[in-house]
Amino acid sequence: MAGNSDPLTPRAKLAVTAGKAVAAASRAAGRGSGSVIGGRVALKLDPDLLARLAQNLDVILVSATNGKTTTTRLIAEALRAAGPVVSNALGANMPAGITSALAGGSDAKFAVIEVDEKYLAGVARDTDPKCIALLNLSRDQLDRAAETRMLAENWREGLSGTKAVIVANCDDPLVVWAASSSPNVIWVAAGQMWKDDAWSCPSCGGVMQRPGDDWYCGECGFRRPAPSWALSGDHVLDPHGSAWPIHLQLPGRANKANAASSAAVAAVFGVPPQVALERMYQVQAVAGRYDVVQFMERDLRLLLAKNPAGWLETFSLIDPPPTPVILSVNARGADGTDTSWLWDVDYTQLTGHPIFVIGDRRLDLAVRLEVANQSFQVCENIDQAVQLAPPGRIEVIANYTAFQDLRRRVGN
Structure with missing residues (x-):
């Protein structure tokens, strides 16, 4: 030491x-x-x-x-x-x-x-x-x-x-x-x-006011520090x-x-x-996140998103339509077994992207995308999704164990 x-x-x-x-x-x-x-x-x-x-x-x-x-x-x-x-x-x-x-x-x-x-x-x-x-x-x-x-x-x-x-x-x-x-x-x-977890004041339960980038509670005076x-x-x-x-x-x-x-x-x-x-600047990728890997003669960028806030940030990163997007969701122990959080994610942000859905809980995700009026294809695995994806770099967004599965399969 x-x-x-x-x-x-x-x-x-x-x-x-x-x-x-x-x-x-x-x-x-x-x-x-x-x-x-x-x-x-x-x-x-x-x-x-x-x-x-x-x-x-x-x-x-x-x-x-x-x-x-x-x-x-x-x-x-x-x-x-x-x-x-x-x-x-x-x-x-x-x-x-x-x-x-x-x-x-x-x-x-x-x-x-x-x-x-x-x-x-x-x-x-x-x-x-x-x-x-x-x-x-x-x-x-x-x-x-x-x-x-x-x-x-x-x-x-x-x-x-x-x-x-x-x-x-x-x-x-x-x-x-x-x-x-x-x-x-x-x-x-x-x-x-x-912001969906911070609309009520943690101090008193009052409604949070959010003018611009500021925030404060109109009831107890709890406010954003400088x-x-x-x-x-x-x-x-x-x-x-x-x-x-x-x-x-x-x-x-x-x-x-x-x-x-x-x-x-x-x-x-x-x-x-x-x-x-x-x-x-030295940091290029973190435990495989953000890595671009070659798989089946295609470039895949691997992105990890584990919860609604993470998916929101990740949607802001991806290349614009018509970049193909593969979504993979599992619900194993390390992910949490409750997939109801999928309903908190705004999937309309993917409009215009060809979407391919894989993972243990692909049908849960398919139902959610259906309700969000997205067109998508459900696939058995990453290999099938990559085969069906139109040309160009593919954005792959996965939650925790789905991400580990992907890394093993694509050799990252």
Whole structure:
């Protein structure tokens, strides 16, 4: 570990060694990265291991419904300007996966950790973070996640009085309410396309007023705080009013917003915006997202969208009609088994695109597209969809396990 003293007890060292051995066996058996099972074994042997591993690191936690993995990657890239970084770059974002990631970072100064929204308060308690980035909260995995107001309350209580610097999106009322219990908050105007989870005031339940980009509650006076950082077109505005250009290889407005929040986090650790933003250009794809792959002599761009807010942002990225679009939806454990969220997505935005539907729940999606008056074809698999698609690059949008299935099939 970084620092002078070795924080690991003999028991903790045994737990790390055992966890790595199990992870290696899992990889050898072709069962994925092994980080989750390895972390579970390590935590069984030493329940305090996460806290021990974190104790000599500057820990940065990143939580949100959408954009966690990408933002974690951007922050990690920016902070490498200031020292070695360990990160759970593959997105294993519950305590077991986080423990595995930290166990691999023996010379690191910084730990940049993506955390599942439901585990944020507990992981913050264990890792004593220096900084926590809160990006957004919206409906997701309706069968297992509490509704968004309860998640915001969980954050608010869990982060109350924290010593960490909170970098929070002032355009999301739920995030503002959650962060407001913390004494040290840096507000970033990162924007919010999806507003359907923030029409009632999280503080009093009153109706939220939304003139322009502003918002406030007409009943209790809860309102948007003034930001010190802001996304403005293709630039990040810093607290001094200087505008720094964003150059990313990642597409879309959402990733510019992620870069703005990442620049604010990097500045907490003394990395200037210009350096941070230049380093973020290195990130081309994140765990396969945004990759363009060749399959059956066609170019496919792989896009991940797991919930209504994510689908809305993704529709804004795709090439204009008549670009063919393949949609794939599953409802396995990691996706959430309730597909009613499909009815919250505005599929009329796909009008003019030839649409092909695959995945375990292709018929659920077909019914939804029918109601949205879209013309589409239901296909058995990606191979058939690609064969039927008209010429040109194909946009492929999939939810979580459907995305993993696709990556395996197209060799990404």
